[in-house]
Amino acid sequence: MISDDDVLRVFEEADPARRPDRSNDRVDGADYLAALRHRSVPMTFTEFSETESSQTETRPSRSWAWVGAAAAAAMVMVGGVALLARDGAGPRSEASTDAAVASAEIDVAERFIAAVNDRDLAAVEAVSTDGLTIDSDSTIGDLRAGELPSLMAWYDAFDWRWEDASCQATSPGADIRCELFERNRLTDLTGAERPATASFTMTDGKVESVDVDADGSDYARVAFFPFKNWVRVNHPDDLTRMWTGDYPVLSSESVALFDQHLTEYAALLSAEIDVAERFIGAVNDRDLAVVEAVSTDGLTIDSTAIVAGLQFEELPSLMAWYDAFDWRWDDHTCQTTSVGADVRCELFERNRLTDLTGAVRPAIVSFAMTDGKIESVDVDADLSDYSQDAFTPFRNWVRVNHPDDFTRMWNGNVPVLSTESAALFDQRLTEYTDHLLSTTDD
DSSP, rough: OOOOOHHHHHHHHHHHTTTGGGGGGOOOHHHHHHHHHHOOOOOOOOOOOHHHHHOOOOOOOOHHHHHHHHHHOOOHHHHHHHHTTSOOOSHHHHHHHHHHHHHHHHHHHHHHHHHHHOOOHHHHTTTEEEEEEEEETTOOOEEEEGGGGHHHHHHHTHHHHHHEEEEEEESSSSHHHHHEEEHHHHHHHHHHOOOOEEEEEETEEEEEEEEEEEEHHHHIIIHHHHHHHHHHHOOOHHHHHHEEETTOOOHHHHHHHHHHHHHHHHHHHHHHHHHHHHHHHHHHHTTTHHHHTTEEEEEEETTTTEEEEEGGHHHHHHHHHHHHTEEEEEEEEEEEEEETTOOEEEEEEHHHHHHHHOOEEEEEEEEEEEEEEEEEEEEOOOOHHIIIIIIIIHHHHHHOOHHHHHHHHHTTTOOOOOOOHHHHHHHHHHHHHHHHHHHHHH
């Protein structure tokens, strides 16, 4: 009969990592795996006789269940060691590979964008397949690689750029998506925005196709259609040579026409912006002669909480009041959408009270033009900060300390524009400033 000890001895002799001369050494996972892979284990069969068994010293019985569990544990250990020794293969290694591929493809997309901005056809070709196609929303449709020179020439006439690009891979093998802004001579003039998403499809690490999906709503309304309508009115014979529907014609003739008419159109818009900026400078300098030179005889001015429908002949009184307050239109940025449209200037109205209190009075000044001259000026100011921190405290101080002057300085909530009023504002502002500074010193 075969005893439990006989079975255990068979297991021990079959252990491929066992060495008689290393019976007391520890066996690590790598050694055990090597033994499994390389050691040849001869199989021997041992016969057991009844006599041999009966002569064996009687020992406590070992459970066969324990033997099975030990064998199973050995198998689990061997399997675990084998998994750990697969030279780093597995999900982590695959993720690293995917990240490296995505990083390389993002770099290719960014190089493509830079090449477009530089009009570098050789660089575009270097990162693209021979079958490259480009589809740009509202600009071109399914342009082929062979048509790239015409597109680059048209981009050059417009000074077209893909700017502020931020690219990422959505998943391994998916398109590279780049969020960016398309800018050109019209966006520079008008301030219109044309945000876009450029999707790059890759094949073997090169660009196979580019799809530019742009939000052209603001650009079309503010920049594109005003320019196209201006061409229609002023150069009707060139319209069909420049556009097919709303898509540009990509030809050497069309490119030359776009460059010519964009230059002319930009000059007209720039001239109107220049007139508005000259008016702002004249107000700050209190130069009535320059104001008159850039304005029509019917000039009117509306300004929040200051004047309403002020006529040209009343300008000297307004300038005197501005002078008492040291009133300035600072940090202006002016733009216009089309020839004859309003020129809009964002700026800050500053004066002695804002300098004293730090209050801000942001405003938008709109200039309506007629034949290159200013017909009307509308100043729309945000009074929330200025009224609370600067104007109302000063007004209340005058009411308390100089009640007899109050009605000579204000008519309701708007200032009285007269020589006497200007002198009183100058006097009381000086006194109020000294009062605040002395209070601060205390």
